Amino acid sequence: MPAVLAAFLSPVARAQTTPDTTLQAPLSYRNAVRLDLGGVLARNVAYNALTSQPRVLLPVLVGYERQLGQRTSANAEVLVHGGTPDERTSGLALQGRYYYCQRHQRGLAGLYAAPTISYRYVRQQFYYIPVETHKLAGAGVLLGAQVPLGVRRRLLLDVSGGIMTWARVNPVHTSAAPGGYYQEKTYYERNRSVFDGRISLGYRF
Template sequence: MFPLILTFWTATICAQAQTAPDTAAPARIGFRHALRLDVGGVLARNLAYNALNNTPQLLLPVLVGYEQQLGRRTSGSVEVLLNGGEPTERASGLAVQGRYYLYQGRQTGLVGIYAAPTLSYRAIKQATYYSLGTEKRKLGGAGVLLGAQVPLGGRGRLLLDVSGGIMAWKRLDQGPQNTAPGYYDNETFYERNSSVFDGRISLGYRF
């Protein structure tokens, strides 16, 4: 009788082991990539410029970003800026950003409240007041943004990303000093305001 009971007990344990869920299996990470387009920058730039100028113009800065998940709560991002600034001060550039998601709730995969240290490069091409030509300057920036990225819709592929923070800027290509009478150092917006607010209101798609 005892061997029969032992055989039945062993078979029961083996069956449970085969049907029980694998609790050691890694949790589903979710979407690991995202593409974003900053739409808030277009609205803010047009409102600010046209409110201060008598001749309204349509400004179309393009800021696109790509984000890839690196760990459970971390990711890396690259942003490209084209056609930024104003008609007399055009800007283009590149930024790299690391994100740490401070709170995600039950969500995974590039959503939640985050902190994002950011390094940025800007190439500025501006019209000069003392000649008919243009002047080019290169600037570097560093700062931290705080934001939240949340899914839109039932399937969660569409994203809304809102962030804001402070960036400090410094000119990288210091030119020769010009002390000629009447010379005016045509500083860029970033040089006149070494620490400036930087923000995003972006729509995105994750995959």
């Protein structure tokens, strides 16, 4: 009888002591899409604080990230409807990410450094000058953190900030205006090196 009881309890004991690797194995996602919400808030606060005619601005910055190696990924961004009503901005950006502190996380999560190159097309339309177009190239580095959220950790919070340096790449043309000729510079040309940042929500898969 004891032998029969031991044979019956042996599988139960093994089931209790053997870890469930199916449940404990960390999920790994190789793709992510993101929408920048911090830029919408920052743009509206900055613009409406300096004007007597407040307006709602809705810049759209979306990104797609693809994991390349254990700690590296490539990221592409598209910007539309950016800037202000007088200085509309659109563009593209390419970014490489290196996740240097992931701890136990896997799949596009952790602290990262991100060298970035970018292109901006700016269309100016002020009441005192004809329409001007500016094409600019930028380069810089962003530091950030991407944190998984939710039960299955598919949702992402991405926060980053850094410095981008800009230069105009198309020819400069003078514009006729009362009192003489001059070229109206864009925000990027006036400041050259500017802060760039993101507060984005994303989904990885």
